Amino acid sequence: MKLGLIGLGKMGFNLAQNLLSSGHETAVYDVDPAPGERLAGKGAIPVRSLQKLVEQLEAPRIIWMMVPAGTVVGNVISELKPLLSPGDVLIDGGNSHYKESMARAKQLDETGVHYFDVGTSGGTSGAAEGGSFMIGGSKEVFERIEPLFQDMAVPKGYLYAGPNGSGHFLKMVHNGIEYGMMQAIAEGFEILDKSDFDFNYEEVARVWSNGSVVRGWLMELAESAFAKDAKLDGIKGVMQSSGEGKWTVETAMDLQVSAPIIAMSLLMRYRSLEEDTFHGKVVAALRNEFGGHSVVTSE
Amino acid sequence: MKLGLIGLGKMGFNLAQNLLSSGHETAVYDVDPAPGERLAGKGAIPVRSLQKLVEQLEAPRIIWMMVPAGTVVGNVISELKPLLSPGDVLIDGGNSHYKESMARAKQLDETGVHYFDVGTSGGTSGAAEGGSFMIGGSKEVFERIEPLFQDMAVPKGYLYAGPNGSGHFLKMVHNGIEYGMMQAIAEGFEILDKSDFDFNYEEVARVWSNGSVVRGWLMELAESAFAKDAKLDGIKGVMQSSGEGKWTVETAMDLQVSAPIIAMSLLMRYRSLEEDTFHGKVVAALRNEFGGHSVVTSE
Amino acid sequence: MKLGLIGLGKMGFNLAQNLLSSGHETAVYDVDPAPGERLAGKGAIPVRSLQKLVEQLEAPRIIWMMVPAGTVVGNVISELKPLLSPGDVLIDGGNSHYKESMARAKQLDETGVHYFDVGTSGGTSGAAEGGSFMIGGSKEVFERIEPLFQDMAVPKGYLYAGPNGSGHFLKMVHNGIEYGMMQAIAEGFEILDKSDFDFNYEEVARVWSNGSVVRGWLMELAESAFAKDAKLDGIKGVMQSSGEGKWTVETAMDLQVSAPIIAMSLLMRYRSLEEDTFHGKVVAALRNEFGGHSVVTSE
């Protein structure tokens, strides 16, 4: 098939390689010309504007956005909207909030453009070699773009999930689960680390990756990480987050779901951003007040 | 190799099949004669007492216990101890507390018997077809029994973890991680279930099992469970636990490790055992006291 | 002083009594005429419309709203806005979201009306006999209405907190703390309840209310609740919530504050609304899948 791809960051660049290796004719655009030029060597058609991208394709077009969620997605849509024709398909493959995707789909539907919210999982390697895709949008139109997913996903690795919003909703919850699983694995290794035993974490991650109940890709990645840095001495335990975990907790609260694991995984990430905490100071001060327990003074 | 196997429950029976299919000559014992007789058809040598089991084997013997942790393990060891000879190997493949295993190893060491604490993971299917083994005990003696693990484990699926206790310690922490991962997955599906979307959970578990970041055996098992009962209508959300999760949290506290995910996973299991809670009554009563908020009365 | 009071529910009715007993001339309005008529006997001036309420007062007026947060507050303001004059003071004494209060203050400021967001604590008895007030709005104008708070609050029981929003922000966080304190107390009593000892909870709450570190009003209320129903047999542990706890957690997440106690207190309230949970079903199903652990079937 022929399609356009907007956004050639870590994920978009790899998706482009994935598409090109499957023989899809791919026009690519990024604000930075460099990745497009590199992809040209692999058969991509780099263009230097969204207008040019649209012109490269014949209606009904298929355009895949792989740009940062939030304002960037919004800006790209605003610029694309007047250029698109009824029947065109516009795909948001990033991590947009599902409610925003629902609103965008509704808005584009008025101009006859079919919007798809597609959650993309599998990391950068999955994007390049075969990932997992959760797809929300029109069931009927989906059949038109299904061949793309057949090529980009690992076998059984895509799902038409339902109407608009369902794709990004699934991806959001997937990320919430991911937060919980990562924190569970990480707590386990911390218990090993504080124990009196002298475990080789790479070996532990390997045995847990082979035949055990907790085997899975995250454990394999742990093995890989420990192979590079046996005790992770080179990195600090600062756990950034990019929004989907928070959205999952907010959504859980809106739905009155008790989701303590996902919530605590997020809160421990926030905790990790602090060197010291105000709540800690308050508790220490209170203990001093009632029991005369000594406090650790700051220099 | 030739060895004895004590305990032919779900795990032991499957391990016996695993050993027999690899050509190991296996004398088997269980208080119930039925499973031993069934295994006889597959080449096992069923015996009707621990004494007979020991007599079946020549010193230095290898005996694998696969019996319930706690008093049963203790009783079997007490009965075996006078029957064993210096140089014999006794393996506890169950879920004993690592501190108990350390004490038992020390005690048996005085009689020259080599004790191994082996954490066995992979569930019943893993026991039968290839599991994951975490092994604590003498490194030197381990080499003598290593061929067993090469046959019983999946490739890369066994680890000599260190001195006595380390095998069961690893298995304990593995189970703690398992609690957290299961609860994370389960919370995710509950959010799906309470949402306005109409997801097919089997399909969701399938797409998450193929190419996604959260792929792994537990997600595959979720797919399998939903394939049998699409909304799990047939089962209640009562989450039993068998000890290792609790031990992991206790150990974390002893080591002053903050392990909120594993702890909350355990506490939610306890919560699930209750139809109603006393803490809920207290909070409801307090809200009524200060704000006149109505309570739900019990019939 | 002379003022108008809108909303004569549990809190508003008691505030009216409080104001009247301090000699404030109070015009009162509620959609239901009954509470106003009852208050007339205590000196209130009941009116039957917001228009009449405004007419009862001379500019610059002081009007206190004590109506449900959300649409009701919004509707009352919409109806009042054209009736008010520059210099009038409008107070929202309810549990509005602080961001809504900030927006309303800005909007009313354009017409010269001074808005105050006032968090009111102390429960229904506090409203009647002396509560605690957290006040956000113009510092200068505050001095004009301060005598009201001097009369309605217990000594030291009011605070000019800062610009608009700060009053309701403080009240929101106060309620988050309240959730945590209540859940902490409630968990303590559940541990007593499951123990082998046979405690008299009323007596326990009494000794903890007198001289202990955890003494405070909530513990006194626990004593009062147990005095009425020694084991709380008559009520179910369903813990409703009315929004401020959720807002506190949402705000904590927006500010990247790790607030596990407040978050878990909220999530346990949601948990208490369920007889059974989908996450429990998933965990039970997974245990059955990998280990053959039996599930509890639903009838």
Place this chain on the structure above:
Amino acid sequence: MKLGLIGLGKMGFNLAQNLLSSGHETAVYDVDPAPGERLAGKGAIPVRSLQKLVEQLEAPRIIWMMVPAGTVVGNVISELKPLLSPGDVLIDGGNSHYKESMARAKQLDETGVHYFDVGTSGGTSGAAEGGSFMIGGSKEVFERIEPLFQDMAVPKGYLYAGPNGSGHFLKMVHNGIEYGMMQAIAEGFEILDKSDFDFNYEEVARVWSNGSVVRGWLMELAESAFAKDAKLDGIKGVMQSSGEGKWTVETAMDLQVSAPIIAMSLLMRYRSLEEDTFHGKVVAALRNEFGGHSVVTSE
């Protein structure tokens, strides 16, 4: 009454003052002679050995131990045991584990000595001026020592809780609640601290201490702490713990009580002891592995 007091640390010294001011004839002993000498000025009878202490008193004696839980209590009892006579009363007013107290009571009972486990709350000021006491032991013998509690406690501030163990059990749970309440209050102030508002925490603690739902001694202590150091700049948020919170969580798990607030309060204390965490490193490493998310490197 006449009694002996062993242990003149922060709590014991203050209790001695309390007893002396009520006119009780008090023989006092501590390994350090200094506090006893200071108390002599207030009427105490300082002695320089446990033997001398016992000799100062006539059978049936009353002896109150106020020494560190664990080995010190054990050692004192071992030394006292041969010196005591049947009918003597020995009180442990410290924070011993209730199971240890039950075992000690049983052991002393064999020699006819009546043991009481007494939980003492109210902090150092409470010890001096009137605290809260939870008393486990023989109901009949309790009546003999009740006058002491009538004098040392605030009104209604003591409770005969039941047989041995119940006093220290109640105190343990009290401390668990205390952990949760302190953490709840502390999280609230952290949310204030990260907000855009500019609150005066001393004033906030004051208004919350007067008339609000969350009023209580801990909030008053917060006011006092902020009065000394407005933003707690001088202290670090390191939250030590001395055992009772951990015991409460362990007990909750033994009783299968879901006590997330008390558990999380404890785990956050452990978290505060770390500058960096291994679980944080693992999560950061995993994010880097699958998504190429950058990590913060350690110097």
